[in-house]
Amino acid sequence: MTSKTLQKPLLAILLVLAIVFPMVAANDYYIYVMSLAYIMAIAAVGLNLILGYTGQLNLAHAGFMAIGAYTVGILTVDYGVPYWIAFVVAGIVSAVIGFFAGLLSLRLKGHFFSIFTLCVGFMIYLVIEKSDALTHGTVGIIDIPAPTGIGPIRFDNTWSQYYLVLFFLVVSLWLMSRIVHSLLGRAFVAIRNGEDLAETLGINLMRTKVLAFVLSTFYAGMAGALYAGFVRFIGPAMALESHTFDMIAFILVGGIGTLFGPLLGAILLTWLTQSLQFLQDFRMIVFGPLLILLVMFFPQGLIGYWRERQVRRAAASMQDRRLQRSVIGSQQEVSTNA
Amino acid sequence: MNIFFQQVLNGLTLGSVYALVALGLTLVYGILHIPNFAHGALYMVGAYAAFYLVGSLGANYWVAMAGAAIVVAALAVLSDRLIFHRLRNAPPLHDMIAAIGLLLFLEAGIQAIWGAEFHRLAPPYPQIVRLFDLVAPAQRLIIIAAAFGLMFVLHLFLTRTLTGSTIIAMAQNREGASLVGIDATKVSVLTFAISGALAAVAATLFAPINLIYPSMGHLVIMKAFVIIILGGMGSIPGAIVGGLVIGFAESFGAFYVSTNYKDIIAFALLVLILSFRPQGLFPSGARA
Numbered sequence: 001m002t003s004k005t006l007q008k009p010l011l012a013i014l015l016v017l018a019i020v021f022p023m024v025a026a027n028d029y030y031i032y033v034m035s036l037a038y039i040m041a042i043a044a045v046g047l048n049l050i051l052g053y054t055g056q057l058n059l060a061h062a063g064f065m066a067i068g069a070y071t072v073g074i075l076t077v078d079y080g081v082p083y084w085i086a087f088v089v090a091g092i093v094s095a096v097i098g099f100f101a102g103l104l105s106l107r108l109k110g111h112f113f114s115i116f117t118l119c120v121g122f123m124i125y126l127v128i129e130k131s132d133a134l135t136h137g138t139v140g141i142i143d144i145p146a147p148t149g150i151g152p153i154r155f156d157n158t159w160s161q162y163y164l165v166l167f168f169l170v171v172s173l174w175l176m177s178r179i180v181h182s183l184l185g186r187a188f189v190a191i192r193n194g195e196d197l198a199e200t201l202g203i204n205l206m207r208t209k210v211l212a213f214v215l216s217t218f219y220a221g222m223a224g225a226l227y228a229g230f231v232r233f234i235g236p237a238m239a240l241e242s243h244t245f246d247m248i249a250f251i252l253v254g255g256i257g258t259l260f261g262p263l264l265g266a267i268l269l270t271w272l273t274q275s276l277q278f279l280q281d282f283r284m285i286v287f288g289p290l291l292i293l294l295v296m297f298f299p300q301g302l303i304g305y306w307r308e309r310q311v312r313r314a315a316a317s318m319q320d321r322r323l324q325r326s327v328i329g330s331q332q333e334v335s336t337n338a
Numbered sequence: 339m340n341i342f343f344q345q346v347l348n349g350l351t352l353g354s355v356y357a358l359v360a361l362g363l364t365l366v367y368g369i370l371h372i373p374n375f376a377h378g379a380l381y382m383v384g385a386y387a388a389f390y391l392v393g394s395l396g397a398n399y400w401v402a403m404a405g406a407a408i409v410v411a412a413l414a415v416l417s418d419r420l421i422f423h424r425l426r427n428a429p430p431l432h433d434m435i436a437a438i439g440l441l442l443f444l445e446a447g448i449q450a451i452w453g454a455e456f457h458r459l460a461p462p463y464p465q466i467v468r469l470f471d472l473v474a475p476a477q478r479l480i481i482i483a484a485a486f487g488l489m490f491v492l493h494l495f496l497t498r499t500l501t502g503s504t505i506i507a508m509a510q511n512r513e514g515a516s517l518v519g520i521d522a523t524k525v526s527v528l529t530f531a532i533s534g535a536l537a538a539v540a541a542t543l544f545a546p547i548n549l550i551y552p553s554m555g556h557l558v559i560m561k562a563f564v565i566i567i568l569g570g571m572g573s574i575p576g577a578i579v580g581g582l583v584i585g586f587a588e589s590f591g592a593f594y595v596s597t598n599y600k601d602i603i604a605f606a607l608l609v610l611i612l613s614f615r616p617q618g619l620f621p622s623g624a625r626a
Contacts, residue, residue, distance in 0.1 A: 051431075055431070057431055057434055057435075094354070095440060099594055104612070107613075108612065108614070109375045110430060110570075111371075111372065111434070111571070112432055112567060113432065114373065115373050115563045115567060116567075116612065118375075118560060118563065119560055119563065119605045119608055119609075120605075120609075121565060121607045122557075122560055122605065123602055123609075125604075126599070126601055126602050126605075127602070130598050130599060142484070150394065169411075175440055227427070241556075242442070245438055245442060248438070250437060252435065281451050282446045282449065283446070284442035284443060284445060284446035285443060285446040285447055285450060287439070287440035287442055288439045288440060288441070288443025288444075288446060289439065290439070291435055291436065291439030291442070292421055292436045292439040292440060295425065295428065295432040295435050295436050295439075296421070296424060296425060296428075296432075299428070299432060322414075
């Protein structure tokens with residue numbers, strides 16, 4: 001319980017830091033990079049739901065992010081739909097496609113599911129790349145309008161867009177924390193820990209897994225929609241599996257199956273790649289071995305490690321207390337006997 | 339008639355290349371029980387090794403193929419010893435992520451050395467073979483002959499030799515194989531070496547009529563996965579039959595449906611088949 005009471009002030013501090021960040025950042029570029037890290041974090045938080053909590057390695061996640069981004073791109077650029085309407089539609093479209101993809105792919109278990117979703121992701125990429133009429137093909141969509149203002153607030157500079165993205169990040173984290181701490185979230189974890197046992201406990205496997213899948217693709221779609229309005233240029237390459245791998249790296253570094261792991265990983269690794277600017281194209285020379293070393297020696301990630309230590313310490317102190325109590329108890333026994 | 343024959347030839351060429359890659363993948367799956375996502379990267383490294391041996395060292399095509407096979411076999415064995423062997427008790431998720439890490443590393447490494455641009459391996463046999471009114475590029479015939487020859491040799495090795503049957507035994511039952519005194523380490527080194535060599539040979543065979551670039555393995559490996567899911571994970575005949583099915587589906591699909599979407603055909607086929615048969619076409623070889 002101590003960790004929970006400790007968490008609230010910590011979260012408040014983190015939020016304040018995030019709000020203050022643009023004011024202390026040296027230039028707009030840093031704010032831009034941070035916003036991008038937040039957007040990737042939203043997508044990674046979604047992936048973590050199906051990967052970390054439900055235990056299914058979905059390799060099509062970047063594809064669903066691309067679906068969200070392309071929905072916004074196509075609707076705003078080609079059909080003149082206002083950004084926010086397109087934004088909502090993007091989430092719905094991703095979730096609907098996610099529903100059907102989930103229905104199909106979740107019939108498969110373990111490896112088969114991963115391989116199948118790898119293929120699904122590649123199909124999304126190929127469809128985007130080849131459907132010139134709808135998606136502008138390899139050229140991509142340029143000049144996507146920035147999010148339109150809401151009331152007096154405008155989103156026409158990096159600052160305001162940073163706060164917009166931050167707002168959605170906070171909402172998505174809050175929502176995720178509600179999901180994983182609910183009974184449904186426990187059903188997800190039960191499936192991760194053992195499908196047979198979960199089924200015996202009365203959890204409808206298929207329905208629960210599809211729900212996790214749809215929720216995670218909804219997150220991907222929203223992240224994609226934000227990305228489209230923020231970067232304002234999208235190409236088919238964003239559906240490629242290498243972006244899913246990026247998100248997996250975020251999740252692993254931060255802590256798989258933890259609420260803040262994906263965010264921590266996204267921020268850390270985004271800044272790492274930024275500081276290794278010359279490595280931009282070759283970041284995978286670092287990321288690849290990093291992934292391997294992480295799963296070999298540090299599979300629980302930073303937050304997982306921290307939490308493990310806390311649990312161990314709590315267990316140790318509990319044992320101490322029990323030991324003390326038993327010592328006191330035996331002393332009392334001795335005294336009554338005497 | 340001639341056009342139809344061309345499609346058959348294309349299908350056979352594609353199918354035999356896919357089958358070689360899928361064979362390596364399915365063999366490793368039989369031992370490791372993880373999908374080796376890095377297999378496509380091994381295929382790609384094989385193509386670059388051959389390209390380097392022919393282009394920079396002026397090696398003969400077949401020497402280059404053998405060289406590439408040795409290099410990639412060594413790389414595959416190294417990946418097993420350094421990574422997969424150490425992760426054998428970890429959850430399967432970790433193996434898959436480690437394989438992905440290896441894939442990313444190899445791709446980025448090759449790109450750092452040779453750049454992202456396309457390369458071409460000069461065709462060693464640019465002749466056209468004519469038989470009656472049928473025409474066929476010599477390279478395609480070589481691909482088909484070499485691939486089927488290799489598969490036949492592999493089949494003999496696996497079924498007729500003691501060393502080969504240890505691989506089969508291990509894939510069938512790990513504990514049982516250990517009980518009768520089969521050295522698990524030796525078998526897994528051997529399996530990885532074979533799978534790497536097969537990928538390199540497939541890449542070198544295919545390279546003269548294709549392009550060489552860092553992400554060239556993506557499509558091939560995904561199709562190989564489709565093939566081994568269709569053919570049953572770990573099943574050797576399944577990999578060969580599946581390879582040919584996908585090869586033919588692609589060549590005929592490209593011709594009769596659309597060239598633009600030919601790469602989607604394999605995946606569409608997968609989606610279609612798995613929708614009706616989640617256990618694959620030949621579930622006997624599969625381990626769910």
